[in-house]
Amino acid sequence: MSVEAPSFESRVHATLLGGALGDSLGYAVEFDAIRAIRARFGDAGLTSFNQLDGGSHFSDDTQMTLYTVDGLVEALEWANDGVAADEIACLWLAYLRWLATQDVAASPAAPVPQPRWIDGQEVLKHRRAPGNACLSGLASGEMGTAARPVNADSKGCGTVMRSAPFGLIPHISPEAVAKLSMDAASLTHGHPAARLGAAAFSLLIHHIVAGSSVRTATTAALEYIDALPATAPELGGRITEALRLSAEGTTLGPEELTTALGEGWVAEEALAVGLYSVLSTSGSTPAEHFSAAIAVAINHSGDSDSTGSIAGNILGALYGEECLPADWMEALEAPEVIRGMANRLLAVTTG
Template identity: 25%
Template sequence: MTASGPNSGLSAPLSPSLAERVRGSYLGLAVGDALGATVEFMTPREIAHEHGVHRSIVGGGWLRLKPGQVTDDTTMALALGEALLQARAIDPGAIAEAFSAWMRAKPVDIGHTVRAGIARYRRTGDTCMPVEEMSAGNGACMRCLPLAIATLGLDEPRLRQASRLQAHITHNNALADAGTEAVMLMLQGLWRGETLLLQLKQQVQPLAQAYPAYGFRRRPCLNPTGFMGHTLRVVFEGLFDSENFEQCLVTVVNRGGDADTTGAIAGMLAGAAYGERDIPPRWLQALDPTIRQQCISQANRLLALAPFELAASP
């Protein structure tokens, strides 16, 4: 596994700043979601036939979105972020309530595992789903960005604990936990100005050694499902084989499959690596303006208050 691009050396870049990288992650999440949603559930061949190389935020897709509209990936992350800000702590009860309110508002899309977890919380008040050995979906990872900001300054054990507090409301699986926590650690490293090559060595390679499903150099992953192994393989392939934000996102979403989520997670990481100024202006202009402002505001507010305390244990 190798990394390429201007941010792949061992020396930390002088810019962008921490705040620019954090905002880049939030905007990258929404941009990747909106870009990928158009081709969600399509194969690469179908995408090529209909779009050539898909590189424009135009809406449509199976959800028949308006141009610039986002899906559950972005709106659920924003719900998590608001729960953190209102509680001023990492409180699984507050997070579960926010997810319940989010579902009550009838989001444009919602995954089966997410729906089941929220429904169970409503019935029982339990914020921890039973262990699901056969289910390793990407629903907890797609929304983890606010928590990565909230845990800036905490040690790694507390970051992992915080990740599981939010993830297990809907997803309780060791493989999915490991992938989500690796993404959070990568985000924090990139925000601090660490390089992609360092993230490859410190996070991705150990993750793939512990969980071979994340080994992304075996063969290209085309048409990824919602399985975390597929999701992060596509994200890692796009991230480490690209030179900038746009190239990464275009590479990822043109794989099709669960493209809104692969696009969202790739957008978080590429935004952290390259900063908000590297996101193509045409994509930012096409993004729903309310969502764009919410992303900027939430990024700034979470960063100003980090780190957040853990309010409870699972």
């Protein structure tokens, strides 16, 4: 399939919208076993929004991704005004504002952030199965770091699923992308796999946006992660296995998928399943590839919204808006809010 390279603006919009589409479809079956999914939707599982009754909603994955965008935007706004800003502090404040939307009180020791545009969007003020580590890490009032971690043993996928925006900042080095995503991951998760998983995913997006294929971008991300002093062998092992299995050309069934790569509840498994879903599928058009990949990403007994979100982020970065199925976009919750955040990121990065 040969398509014209999308613009940077199209990639930014599609990364956020594609992630929200995968998240939304996956959220409908997030806690269902594959047997229950098949019983409800047929042998092929859930493959389209028109199979859902009563509309769809995106989850905490999209919420936190958008708040990641907002933290980056605030830091870049300060920088563009000639004022040095602590990017991780801006992200921490953004995540604390997200925490408030979940009706969870932060410790009195935490700072009180000033409200921003995103905080006025009512659609984001719903509790949609947020991750426990994200909630507890932020509620602690401690600004977690690699040296002083909160949730030291947690490697849940809550770091990976919110990290695509770090790969969307133009004109910064892979080293800066990795450091930003790892430091932001440390705000809620302390396990090396959670931190390195966030770096691997954001580097993957970074290289795709720069024009690399998904497989080439993955290899580059792996090489970078492998050279870091921190180690998480399970991360490299799962990603390498996703590359190997997808190269064999046989699509795994849902049971085989989770046996080989995991259910996606932890960082390395979510990234591996999302990546495999993209690399093991194709289509005659970008939209067909998107639909096929999301079907693989969400139809399994696991964290379907996170694996769907990751696959959607990857495909959006690769193809731009051309890959977003028109009928799916009509079903997407609050696309204007997602586009609003994309436009804010573009305004501070491209003018």
